[in-house]
Amino acid sequence: MVLAFKAISGKESGFFASGDVKGMGAISKDENKYIIVVRNNEEVSYLKINK
Structure with missing residues (x-):
């Protein structure tokens, strides 16, 4: 799903x-939600959404 x-x-x-962000996405795992940030020439970042 996109x-x-x-x-x-x-x-x-x-x-x-921050940085040269090339893409973002959202995933769910074990009832938690995360934002994935992909930057040029860097590792992928996973940010947990706290509500």
């Missing part, structure tokens, strides 16, 4: 991914 993201400001969302 999820679409709408670009909004970090101030509005409370989220900012």
Whole structure:
């Protein structure tokens, strides 16, 4: 499944991914949700969503 993201400001969302971001996605695992951030020439970052 592909999820679409709408670009909004970090101030509005409370989220900012620095660097040369090439892609983002969202996954769920064991009832937890994560944002995946892919940057050019760097390791993939996994950020847990806390609500």
